[in-house]
Amino acid sequence: MTTATIKKIKTVKPPYPFEAYSHIISQLPKEDGGGFLITFPDLPGCMSDGKDEADTVANGRDAFATWVSARLDSGKIIPEPYYRPDTVPEVSGKFVTRLPKSVHAKLAERAKAEGVSLNTLVLALVAEGLGRRAA
Template sequence: MSMNELKIPRVEPTYPFEAYTHIVEPLSEEDGGGYVITFPDLPGCMSDGETIDEAIANGRDAFSAWVSARVHQGKPIPKPTKHGEAAEPVRLMQRLPRSLHANLVARAKAEGTSLNTLVTMLLAEGLGRREHHA
């Protein structure tokens, strides 16, 4: 550890990682590729990874470090924002053309993630783009 590094004790967060909205988006090739994960409720808390699953795993570590640093600084930890009444995951059933399903399955396999995670990421990304342009 260098003289400029500070050892901050790990703090157990009041709310778990899963309680906070996190957004996983692809990074452009010029930004190094892979995926970035951000937390709208936690300013500056972010991480990345080569795959969606790796970005989420790294996001868990970033979340824990972010909470510990905030507590160390004496700053409050924001409560998770509730979006509507659905704080728990919900099941969505959607009919798809076979060709679209096949493309999604192939892309999920190529990216090393589950079909469910890929579809969730694509929906969140599309919604984010639409909200940004609205």
């Protein structure tokens, strides 16, 4: 049996403060457990959630510190704050797409195995993919 090695990453002071970065707080559907989601357009893959907006922002601060520390630990740069809400077209937060039945089945199986809704799983996978692409 092999044992996993867990690397501890030291928390570092970010080059820009949390407040310098725009963030978006979105309400999560009741069928996905409710609460709120916080994302940072300038920091791909950096996100968190919470039961209410205050909890979500507090968790977002933790996610921000962790994201910055992990990124610097891996030798990557931290993007400068850039995103401004007035530069992005208004969006509803709803996205609909068609998938082959085989892909839909695989997603449904994985969501069930992870104990999350299909929407939550797809949101996590999309955010992860966007984070990798921007890295």
